[in-house]
Amino acid sequence: MLEEIVIAGFGGQGVMSMGQLLAYAGMLENKQVAWIPSYGPEMRGGTANCAVTISNTEISSPLVTEPSVCIVMNKPSLDKFEPTIKTGGLLFVNTSLIDAKPKREDISIYEIPANAIANEIGNSKVANMVMLGAVLEVIKAIEPESILESLRKVLPPQRHNLIPLNAQALQKGAEMVR
Amino acid sequence: MKVIFEKPKSLEDVTFHYCPGCTHGIIHRLIAEVIDELEIQEKTIGVAPVGCAVLAYDYFDVDMHEAAHGRAPAVATGIKRVHPKNVVFAYQGDGDLASIGMAEVVHAAARGEKITIIFVNNAIYGMTGGQMAPTTLVGQVTNTSPTGRDVEHSGYPIRVSEMLGSLVGPGNSMKRVSVHDPKHIGQAKKAIKEAFINQIEGKGFSLVEVLSTCPTNWGKTPVEALKWLEEKMLPYYPLGDFSPKEGV
Amino acid sequence: MNKVLMKGNEALAEAAVRAGCRYFFGYPITPQTELPQYLSKRMPEIGGVFLQAESEIAAINMVYGASGAGARVMTSSSSPGISLKAEGISYIAGAELPCVIVNMMRGGPGLGTIQPAQGDYFQATKGGGHGDYKLLVLAPASVQEAVDLTIQAFDLADKYRNPVMILGDGILGQMMEPVEFKLTENNELPVKEWATTGKKGRKKNIINSLYLQAEKLEQHVNRLADKFGEMEAKEQKAETYLTDDAEILLAAYGTTSRVCRKAVDMAREEGIKAGLFRPISLWPFPEYALQQVLGRVKGILTVEMSLGQMIEDVRLAVNGKVPTDFYGRVGGMVPTSRDVLEKIVAFREVL
Numbered sequence: 001m002l003e004e005i006v007i008a009g010f011g012g013q014g015v016m017s018m019g020q021l022l023a024y025a026g027m028l029e030n031k032q033v034a035w036i037p038s039y040g041p042e043m044r045g046g047t048a049n050c051a052v053t054i055s056n057t058e059i060s061s062p063l064v065t066e067p068s069v070c071i072v073m074n075k076p077s078l079d080k081f082e083p084t085i086k087t088g089g090l091l092f093v094n095t096s097l098i099d100a101k102p103k104r105e106d107i108s109i110y111e112i113p114a115n116a117i118a119n120e121i122g123n124s125k126v127a128n129m130v131m132l133g134a135v136l137e138v139i140k141a142i143e144p145e146s147i148l149e150s151l152r153k154v155l156p157p158q159r160h161n162l163i164p165l166n167a168q169a170l171q172k173g174a175e176m177v178r
Numbered sequence: 179m180k181v182i183f184e185k186p187k188s189l190e191d192v193t194f195h196y197c198p199g200c201t202h203g204i205i206h207r208l209i210a211e212v213i214d215e216l217e218i219q220e221k222t223i224g225v226a227p228v229g230c231a232v233l234a235y236d237y238f239d240v241d242m243h244e245a246a247h248g249r250a251p252a253v254a255t256g257i258k259r260v261h262p263k264n265v266v267f268a269y270q271g272d273g274d275l276a277s278i279g280m281a282e283v284v285h286a287a288a289r290g291e292k293i294t295i296i297f298v299n300n301a302i303y304g305m306t307g308g309q310m311a312p313t314t315l316v317g318q319v320t321n322t323s324p325t326g327r328d329v330e331h332s333g334y335p336i337r338v339s340e341m342l343g344s345l346v347g348p349g350n351s352m353k354r355v356s357v358h359d360p361k362h363i364g365q366a367k368k369a370i371k372e373a374f375i376n377q378i379e380g381k382g383f384s385l386v387e388v389l390s391t392c393p394t395n396w397g398k399t400p401v402e403a404l405k406w407l408e409e410k411m412l413p414y415y416p417l418g419d420f421s422p423k424e425g426v
Numbered sequence: 427m428n429k430v431l432m433k434g435n436e437a438l439a440e441a442a443v444r445a446g447c448r449y450f451f452g453y454p455i456t457p458q459t460e461l462p463q464y465l466s467k468r469m470p471e472i473g474g475v476f477l478q479a480e481s482e483i484a485a486i487n488m489v490y491g492a493s494g495a496g497a498r499v500m501t502s503s504s505s506p507g508i509s510l511k512a513e514g515i516s517y518i519a520g521a522e523l524p525c526v527i528v529n530m531m532r533g534g535p536g537l538g539t540i541q542p543a544q545g546d547y548f549q550a551t552k553g554g555g556h557g558d559y560k561l562l563v564l565a566p567a568s569v570q571e572a573v574d575l576t577i578q579a580f581d582l583a584d585k586y587r588n589p590v591m592i593l594g595d596g597i598l599g600q601m602m603e604p605v606e607f608k609l610t611e612n613n614e615l616p617v618k619e620w621a622t623t624g625k626k627g628r629k630k631n632i633i634n635s636l637y638l639q640a641e642k643l644e645q646h647v648n649r650l651a652d653k654f655g656e657m658e659a660k661e662q663k664a665e666t667y668l669t670d671d672a673e674i675l676l677a678a679y680g681t682t683s684r685v686c687r688k689a690v691d692m693a694r695e696e697g698i699k700a701g702l703f704r705p706i707s708l709w710p711f712p713e714y715a716l717q718q719v720l721g722r723v724k725g726i727l728t729v730e731m732s733l734g735q736m737i738e739d740v741r742l743a744v745n746g747k748v749p750t751d752f753y754g755r756v757g758g759m760v761p762t763s764r765d766v767l768e769k770i771v772a773f774r775e776v777l
Contacts, residue, residue: 020431020602027429033603035602059684060691061685061763062597063762065762065763065764220627221626240624241632242630244632245487245490246487246490252484252490252491253487253488253491255477255484256489258491259477260449260496260499261623261624264623281480282483
C-alpha cells in the first residue's frame with residue numbers, strides 16, 4: 001500500500017491539520033508516514049497545501065508530485081492540482097465552494113458538499129473532517145478510529161469535547177460516498 | 179622593609195607593547211587593581227578586543243577570551259549566560275565598540291546583560307595606524323580624514339555613554355571618566371570599581387568610557403597628548419554619570 | 427511505541443536537548459524558525475538558556491563565548507544567516523571550540539527565496555569563512571536521521587574541538603515524520619579543562635585564534651590540519667541503495683537523495699540497473715565508500731538542488747575512472763523523481 005495524498009485549500013480551512021491527522025493516524029497504525037507543508041508567503045492568506053505519504057514500506061521520497069489522492073477545498077486548488085493526479089487516481093472536490101467541474105476523465109471524482117454538511121451538523125469548521133471521512137471510506141488506508149485516537153492525543157484535554165462532533169463529521173463524509 | 183607599591187596580582191609580570199605615553203597601560207592597571215581589591219581574580223573572565231588592546235589576554239592574569247572585531251559584548255554575553263556567577267568584563271576601543279560593534283554593545287546594554295565593559299575612547303584607530311574613528315573630533319586630522327573630520331562628509335562624533343544612557347532600564351550604568359592626570363585617574367578607578375560591583379550585585383549592564391590618549395597617531399608627545407585630551411576631548415565628551423534614570 | 431510525529435526543525439531542537447545542549451543563541455529566519463521557537467519554550471523547562479540575539483553575527487559570537495566557557499551550545503539559521511555567521515565560524519574553528527550549527531538551506535544567492543535549496547554545499551564544505559579550516563558537515567535525509575545525527579554532532583564537536591554543521595534544507599525543516607529519541611538524557615558531558623571558568627586552582631585559560639608570529643600560526647594551522655586529516659580518515663559516512671549490480675549510479679544527499687531513491691525504484695521497474703550513493707558526511711566527503719561501489723558502474727549522475735556543487739567532490743573521488751553527469755534544479759525548485767528518471771534514461775543512452 002502506498003498512498004500519496006495532496007490536500008489543498010484556503011488558509012484556515014484546516015488543510016494542514018487534516019494532513020497532520022492523517023499522518024498521525026498512519027503512525028498509530030504502525031505505517032510509514034510523512035507530511036510536507038507548502039510554506040512561505042502563499043500560506044499567509046493565500047492557498048495552503050500539504051502532502052501526506054502513507055506506506056507499508058519505507059517511504060523513498062516524501063515529496064508528492066503525482067498524487068494518488070487529491071483533496072481540493074477551493075477553486076484555485078482544483079485548478080492547480082487536478083492536472084497533477086496520477087492516472088487512475090482519486091479527486092475529492094468540495095462542491096460547497098467549487099462550482100467548476102473537473103475535466104479529467106482518467107481519474108475517479110468524488111463530489112462532497114463538505115461545508116454544507118458541516119453546517120448541517122452545526123459547525124462549519126469541521127468541513128475538513130467531512131472530506132476526510134469521505135476519503136477514508138474510499139481509500140481504506142486508515143481507520144477512522146485512528147483519526148479520533150490522534151485527536152485525543154493532539155488536542156488538549158479541555159478541547160476533547162469537540163471529538164464527538166469530529167466523529168460525526170467523519171461519519172457524514174463517509175455516508176456521502178457509500 | 180615595608181612594601182608600599184607593587185604590581186597588582188591580576189596583572190601579568192610582562193612588558194606592555196603599548197607606545198610610550200599611551201594610557202592603555204594605566205587603564206589595564208586600574209582594572210587589575212579593582213579585580214584584586216574585589217578579590218575576584220579566580221572568577222573573572224575577560225574578553226579581549228581587536229585593536230591596540232588585542233593582546234590584553236597576555237596582560238591580565240585571569241581567564242581570557244579573544245573576540246572578533248566589535249563582537250566582545252556578544253562573546254561576553256555567551257560566557258556570562260553560561261557562568262552567571264562569574265564576573266565577565268570586555269575591554270574595547272572606539273573603533274571596535276562604536277563602529278563595527280555598535281549593534282552588539284547597544285543590544286547587550288538593552289538586555290541589561292550583567293557584564294562590564296571598559297570602553298577606551300582615544301578618538302582614533304590606533305592599531306591600524308591612525309584612521310578616523312566614530313569618536314574622532316570635528317576637524318581632527320587622521321589618515322582617513324587628511325583635511326580634518328568634516329561633518330558634511332562624515333557626520334559628528336558619537337557620544338557612546340549618552341547614547342547608551344538613553345536606553346531604558348534602571349540598574350544599567352554608564353559613566354565617562356578620563357586618565358589625563360592623577361586626580362582623574364583616581365576617579366576613573368572608582369568608576370571602574372563601581373561598574374564591577376554593579377555586575378556583582380546583579381543590577382545590570384555597566385560601561386565605563388575612559389578618555390585616553392594616542393600620542394603616536396595624534397602626532398604628539400605624551401605630555402602634549404595629555405593636554406590635548408584635556409583641552410579638546412573634555413569639552414565634547416563631558417565626564418560624568420549617564421546612567422539611565424528609573425522609569426525612563 | 428515511542429514514536430512521535432514531529433517537524434524536522436522541532437525534532438532537531440529536541441535532539442539537541444537530549445544531547446545535553448543547554449544553550450541556544452539564534453535569530454529568526456525562514457525556513458528554520460520553528461527550531462528557535464521550540465527551544466524558547468524548552469530551554470527554560472530544563473534550566474537552559476535560549477536567547478534571541480540581535481543578529482546572526484551576535485548569535486554566533488554568543489556561541490563562541492558560551493563554547494569557550496565550556497558549554498554544549500547550538501545555533502541555527504538558513505542560508506543568508508549562515509553567510510553572516512561565517513566570520514564567527516572561522517574564529518570558533520581557529521580557537522578549536524566545539525559547537526553545532528544548523529543550516530536549513532534556502533534558495534540563493536542574495537535574499538533568494540525561502541523555498542528549499544542546496545546551494546550552500548561549497549560554503550559548508552569548502553570554507554565560508556576565512557582561513558584554512560574545515561567543518562564536519564552532516565546531511566540528514568529524514569527527520570529521524572536529523573535527530574540521530576544531531577546527537578552525534580555534539581559528541582563529534584567535543585571529540586575534535588571543532589564546529590559541526592547539520593546541513594538540511596527547507597523541506598527537512600518543515601517536514602513531519604515519526605521519530606524516536608533513542609538516547610536517554612545524556613548528563614555526562616566531557617570535562618573541558620581548557621574552558622574559561624575562572625582560574626581558581628589553576629593557571630589562566632585563554633581562548634584565542636591570534637598568532638602574530640608567522641611561525642607560530644603555521645604550527646597552529648598544521649596542527650589543525652592533522653586534526654582534519656584524522657576526521658577525513660575516521661568520519662566519512664555514506665549510505666548505498668541497490669548499488670551491488672548498479673550500472674547507473676545516482677549521487678545525491680539530503681532531500682534530493684529521497685527523490686533519487688524513488689527514481690532508482692522507478693528505473694528498476696523499467697529494467698534499468700540503477701543505484702544510489704548517498705553521502706551522509708559531506709565533509710569529509712565519503713570518497714572511500716564511493717570508490718567501493720564503482721564495480722559495475724558505467725556512469726554517475728549527481729543530482730542536487732544547485733547548479734552543481736557536490737559533483738566536484740564526486741569527480742575528485744572517481745578521478746576520471748567513470749563518466750559523470752549532472753542534473754540540478756535551483757531557485758527553490760525541487761527535482762521530481764520522474765525528471766531524474768528521464769535523466770537516467772538519457773544518460774544511459776550516451777554511455
